[in-house]
Amino acid sequence: MIDAISFKNGTFRYLDQRYLPLQELHVETRDHREAIEAIKTLAVRGAPLIGASAGYTVVLGVNSFKGSKEEFPAYFGQLIKDVEASRPTAVNLFFATKKMKAVYDANFEGDSLETLKTKMTDEAHKIYNDEVDNCDRIARHGVEQIKRDCADILKTRKLNVLTHCNTGTLACCGIGTALGVIRLAWQEGLIERVITAESRPLLQGLRLTAWELEHDGIPFISISDSSSAFLMQRGMIDFGVVGADRITANGDTANKIGTYAHAVSANHHGIPFYIAAPVSTIDITLKEGAQIPIEERNADELRTIFGTQVATPTTPVLNYAFDVTPGTLLRGIITEKKAVVGNYETGLREICS
Ligand SMILES: CSC[C@@H](O)[C@@H](O)C(=O)COP(=O)(O)O
Known part of the structure; x- marks a missing residue:
């Protein structure tokens, strides 16, 4: 590793x-x-x-x-x-x-x-x-949950999974959170292909997740962030799983910008969308996502692509690094203690106590 x-x-x-x-x-x-x-x-x-x-x-x-x-x-x-x-x-x-x-x-x-x-x-x-230990436990809970939720599809074929940003070894020390779930699901023969959204502007999905998957020999394909709704419409995604930077008491989740759009699309298409994250990512002191401080990064991250200027230096830019997905759009929040499904208020408070 x-x-x-x-x-x-x-x-x-x-x-x-x-x-x-x-x-x-x-x-x-x-x-x-x-x-x-x-x-x-x-x-x-x-x-x-x-x-x-x-x-x-x-x-x-x-x-x-x-x-x-x-x-x-x-x-x-x-x-x-x-x-x-x-x-x-x-x-x-x-x-x-x-x-x-x-x-x-x-x-x-x-x-x-x-x-x-x-x-x-x-x-x-x-x-x-x-x-490191948390990642292994998250992966086990995640695979159990996916087997339950996707049981019908699994009777006839393997699953195509969407992920965003990078949640693997590079992000987590161990096998990863969302990527740990995907790794274990692949080992258990549940995965056909991983779809990695590029994660503009710093391309953690295209550069880092792709690198980790290639290293492990797991089949994957990279897409632009804006492609996910179309792939869902075409039946090319069976479930989504991503990580988290902060989860509030009601299940609202801050993660890499672009996550919310994937979750909205998944909901529209009736596709389960999960968060996989350790309990250390839950901020039980915050009631809801609107209270999460959202990092705004340097405008040049957008105006340039890896050092090459692609917009004028004076182009006004809003560069939020994260967005907030309402808990209501999530099928479940998978932690090292258990997969919390349904009532997040009760479930998250229980695992944080
Ligand atoms: C397991 S990592 C979960 C999140 O931290 C990840 O999805 C993410 O948004 C990372 O953002 P980054 O800005 O690259 O630190």
Whole structure:
């Protein structure tokens, strides 16, 4: 399996996803400011991977602290703020900083800074390893749900599945969330072909998901984002499964821009559309999707295509990185604890308690 990130001997190593699939560039750093920049620029990306990277970034920051114990609280507070300012939507980032803060709160008084550093490193590894395990469990629950929902089709043929953005190893540490479900479904002989939507403007579907599927030998075809409704009309998609950056208490889900349009189309055509995500992606403190902070990115991501200018530099651009799909459009939310189907208010609250 690809190592999207790793942390050894105080060094954070990441695969710079901006250059994939044309170049596999691994970068090593001991500087937390460089790690923050990697999150901001999407060199590392995908909600669970952002969370795990945030944990390691805090460790880098703590390791480079040179002051006295009295000076540490102010330094640590600023470090957490800087990490949290890197990307606003994926709640996994805040899940990770909350875990790191909890280690600080519980141990700062009693421990030396050296011991605190070790405990924080252990916590960051735990965040990473938990996400790896979560992916395996999500895949199992997802496959069971799909077998139930698509039982009639499966009597005569295999399934064609739509996915958006990248939710695989590159985004999650383990086998992936939505892509983990697809991987396991493929291994169990349920999948005919994966349809990967390109995911404009940064092309995570076309570049990254395609790269992972090719690597695994899973048949796939890439489409432009706007093609999915037409393929559904033609009977070329049997179900959709995507990841999430933040899920609110009522099941509304922020995910890569374009997801909502796929979900609306799937609903119109009576096609089941699922979210696959770890519990760390659920923000039970928010009632509904309108409360999710949606990242707006640099206009040049749209005006240029990988460095080539395609619109005038003055073209006004609105570049939302995510949209929100209402829970009512979802067939289910598949987590490592279970697949929540039906009443999200009750189901999500139960698995978050
Ligand atoms: C399992 S990753 C789920 C989401 O994080 C993914 O679908 C997505 O939207 C990623 O966005 P990105 O901007 O590439 O970080």
